[in-house]
Amino acid sequence: MNVKIKQRESFRPFAPIVLAEKAAEYFDLDCLSPYMLVTAPLSKQHRIETEETHAKGLERVNQVRSHLPAITHIDYSARLQTVDKETNPRLHKLLSTFNDDTGTPVLINTSFNVRGEPPVCSPEDAIRCFLATDMDYLVMGNWVLDKRKQPDNAINTAKAVTFEKD
Secondary structure (H helix, E strand, C coil): CHHHHHCCCCCCCCEEEEEHHHHHHHECCCCCCCCCCEEEEECHHHECCCCCCCCCHHHHHCCCCECCHHHCCCCCEEEEEEECCCCCHHHHHHHHHHHHHHCCCEEEECCCCCCCCCCCCCHHHHHHHHHHCCCCEEEECCEEEEHHHCCCCHHHCHHHCCEEEC
């Protein structure tokens, strides 16, 4: 995701979003974090302890440290967002469905932009970013765009995209 979509260094971890009621199972956390203002250690049962080696640089930061490697920093921490059913019912439902399907109540949370560009601010920005990256799907509200169903010249005109109702 870092390389294909965000176009940034491969080792940079993402922020996790987690069901509020499951957060303590994954993080050493004694409060909610609805605005990504809290950094918490990953719970020991989800860590993969690395041996102290003389690894340096990319070799060291690329060591797998957990069963959730995309969100785990080198010190086993993560800057997380807890998702509560009352304050964010739609995102809570997405996380709950993902948890039901996979057994994991955690997904990646990141800004929608590529390196050096401002965050996406409109549907047109979203479509342009989707078409210019290796993203497979784009979901906007109840609409889904599938990259495979877009015309070859879609990158030249955001008006040529094919939407499917969710």
